[in-house]
Amino acid sequence: MSGKIGSYLTLTKPKVVILLQITGIFAVISHDLLEGGGLTKETVWTMFVVLIGGFLTAGGANSINMWYDRDIDPLMKRTSGRPIPMGEVSPSRALIFGVSFSVIGTFWLYLMSNSVAAFWAAFSVVFYVFIYSIWLKRSTSQNIVIGGIAGSTPPLVGWSASDDSLAISTESAESAISSITDLGSSMPWLMFLIIFLWTPPHFWALALYRSKEYEDVGVPMLPNVKGNARTLFEMKIYSILIILASFYSPIANGNLDGGDKAYHALRWSCFFLCMWYASTVWRIDIDEELDGSGRMPTAARSFFFSLAFLAMFFLLLLSSGWEFLGVTVGILICGVWIFKLEYDSRKKMAGVD
DSSP: OHHHHHHHHHHTOHHHHHHHHHHHHHHHHHHHHHTSSSOOHHHHHHHHHHHHHHHHHHHHHHHHHHHHGGGTGGGSTTTTTSTTTTTSSOHHHHHHHHHHHHHHHHHHHHHHTOHHHHHHHHHHHHIIIIIIIIIITTTOTTHHHHHHHHHTOHHHHHHHHTOTTOOOOOSOHHHHHHHHHOOSOSHHHHHHHHHHHHHHHHHHHHHHHHHHHHHHTTOOOHHHHHOHHHHHHHHHHHHHHHHHHHTTHHHHHSSOOTTOHHHHHHHHHHHHHHHHHHHHHHTOOTTSOOOTTSOOHHHHHHHHHHHHHHHHHHHHHHHGGGHHHHHHHHHHHHHHHHHHHHHHHHHHHTTOO
16 A cells, blocks of 8 residues: 555655745745744744645646656656556556646645635646646747746745735736736745746756657657757856846845845845856756766756755745845855855766765
8 A cells, every 4th residue: 555655646746846845935934024024823834735735736737747648758767667657556547646636736725825826826737737748848849948837836826825815806807817916026926937047957957968768759858959059058048047037136025225235145145146056057068978877967967056056046035034144144054055065066076985
């Protein structure tokens, strides 16, 4: 029985889901610091609601994705060990499981928070399944760019769930759209934008040396359609866009002005953090030999560093809720984190144990 439960859990892609939900939880904390007057027991409850609702909806969408990709997953080394190709879960049960999780998660958020949070969770499921998985993934090399919208919504869910005043208006189509998009602050939209811009260079760093599998099963990835050089060029463009977006960080905070030390500390710390991440993209050498694991070392480094970058960027945004002292602590944490990453990476590249 435990093995069967584990197989169903694997359908949800738990590691990916947890990473996404962390951004939603950061949005909850940021909301209560910036808009709610501070952290309370209600903050903890909202984090719990968002975590459960987000896990159910995102996990359900991933399960449906595995059901749809059941024809190509057995043919790729990276996905051949999934529950459906392994015969651990039948395709029909995976589909029922995924739909059930998605529906339950949406209703959970509707009942425990509000209709706006439920909408953004449902939107991410529909977009991921129908727009990305069924339409874009097998039809365009820009699949991950547009499909990244689905993975960018957790901050919108988290922020919406933190505001009891939000509700979808039914007076008119215009008012409905306004009630869904006007969340009372631009901070959740900055979080959304950063994840959206981060997704292509994050994923393409992996695709630079793994796209052959996708090509063999008819899934167009940018490296096998346009080549590695074009892929790296577009990765650099997105990293520049991330740098430009970082300048909006203190404005999105909403409680800082140009005369505050925290305003400038947040802006420049976000800027230099994004510069550091961009440097990991610029350091990718598409002509280097693959290592013993079949990886392109500099691309793999950028991929793994990108995960840390996203966490650090959100940490800085969250720390600004405690103004200058908070940003200072955030800068120190990020500085030590970057030093450790670079130090360990250089040791590994040099072959030092």
